Amino acid sequence: MHVESKCVKTGLPVLRATLAPGLMVAVLTAVASAGPFEDGAAAYRQGDYTRALQIIRPMARKGYAPAQFKLGLIYVNGNGVPQDYREALKWYRKAADQGNAAAQRNLGVMFGEGLGVPQDYAEALKWFRRAAEQSDAPAQTNLGVMYDFGHGVVRDYAADHGDAEARYNLGVIYERGDDVPQNCVEAVRWYHLAADQGYAAAQSNLGAMYDRGEGVPQNYRQALKWYRKAADQGNAIAQYNIGAMYASGHGVPQDYVTAHMWFGLSAAQDDDDAAKNRDVIAQRMTPAQIAAAQKLTREWKPKPYGHQLSDMH
Numbered sequence: 001m002h003v004e005s006k007c008v009k010t011g012l013p014v015l016r017a018t019l020a021p022g023l024m025v026a027v028l029t030a031v032a033s034a035g036p037f038e039d040g041a042a043a044y045r046q047g048d049y050t051r052a053l054q055i056i057r058p059m060a061r062k063g064y065a066p067a068q069f070k071l072g073l074i075y076v077n078g079n080g081v082p083q084d085y086r087e088a089l090k091w092y093r094k095a096a097d098q099g100n101a102a103a104q105r106n107l108g109v110m111f112g113e114g115l116g117v118p119q120d121y122a123e124a125l126k127w128f129r130r131a132a133e134q135s136d137a138p139a140q141t142n143l144g145v146m147y148d149f150g151h152g153v154v155r156d157y158a159a160d161h162g163d164a165e166a167r168y169n170l171g172v173i174y175e176r177g178d179d180v181p182q183n184c185v186e187a188v189r190w191y192h193l194a195a196d197q198g199y200a201a202a203q204s205n206l207g208a209m210y211d212r213g214e215g216v217p218q219n220y221r222q223a224l225k226w227y228r229k230a231a232d233q234g235n236a237i238a239q240y241n242i243g244a245m246y247a248s249g250h251g252v253p254q255d256y257v258t259a260h261m262w263f264g265l266s267a268a269q270d271d272d273d274a275a276k277n278r279d280v281i282a283q284r285m286t287p288a289q290i291a292a293a294q295k296l297t298r299e300w301k302p303k304p305y306g307h308q309l310s311d312m313h
Contacts, residue, residue, distance in 0.1 A: 220251025
C-alpha cells in the first residue's frame with residue numbers, strides 16, 4: 001500500500017483556500033467527535049446535507065462547538081442552505097469563543113477576505129494567531145500569507161530577531177517562491193530555525209523536505225523525527241504523514257497498527273484523507289490489531305515541545 005505524504009503548503013497559497021470542505025478541527029475537540037456528531041459529519045462528507053443539518057443544527061444550538069463550526073462551514077459553502085456569510089460568521093464566532101481552532105482560523109479568513117464583514121487585517125491576524133497557538137497548521141500557513149503580503153506584520157525584521165512564526169513564514173515563502181526566487185535550501189534553513197524553537201508547522205514542513213529530498217538529501221529518519229515532533233504537539237498533517245510512512249513501509253517497517261493510530265488522530269481533526277486511509281488499512285488488519293490501534297488513539301495526549309521522547313514511532 002502506498003500513501004503520498006502531505007505538506008502544509010499544499011493547497012494553501014491564499015487565504016480563501018482554507019474555506020474548502022476538508023477543514024480540520026482542533027485536537028482539543030477531537031475526543032468529542034464520536035456518536036451523533038460523527039454521524040452528521042459523515043453525512044456531510046457524503047453530500048447528504050439534509051441529514052447533516054438535521055443532526056448538526058440542534059447540537060450547534062445547544063452550544064456544541066464542533067457542530068457550531070460545521071454549521072458555519074455549511075453556510076459558507078451553501079450546502080443545503082442558501083450561502084450566507086453572516087450566518088456562517090455567527091456560528092464560527094460561537095465555536096471560536098469556546099476555543100475551537102478551526103472556527104478561529106475561518107474567522108481569520110472571513111475578516112482577511114472581507115466575507116460578510118468589512119475587511120479587517122488586524123482582526124484576521126488575531127484569530128489566526130489564536131488558532132496557530134493550538135498548532136492549527138492552515139492557520140499558521142495563513143499567518144505566512146499575511147507576512148508575505150505585509151498585512152499588519154513586519155516580515156524580515158521579526159525573522160532575523162528570532163521570531164519562530166516569522167522564520168516559519170519565510171520558509172514557506174522561499175519554498176513557494178513568492179516574490180523571491182524559489183530556494184528550497186533557504187526554505188530548509190528558515191524551517192530549521194523555527195523548528196528548533198518548537199514551532200509545529202515548521203517541524204512538519206521540515207519533515208516533508210527531508211521526506212522528499214527537497215533542499216536537503218533525502219533522509220527518512222530525519223523526516224520521521226521532525227514529523228513526530230510536530231505530531232506530538234497535535235499537528236494533523238504531521239500525524240497524517242507518519243501514518244502514511246507506516247502504512248506504506250516508507251523508510252520504516254510497515255506497521256498497520258501504528259499507521260491506523262496516526263491516521264485516526266489526524267482524522268479526528270476532520271482530515272478526510274486520513275479517515276479514508278485509516279479505513280483502507282483497517283480492511284487488512286485483524287480485529288485485535290484494530291482494537292490495539294484504537295486504544296493507542298484514545299490514550300494519546302499532546303506533548304508540549306521540550307517534553308517529548310526522541311525515538312518513538
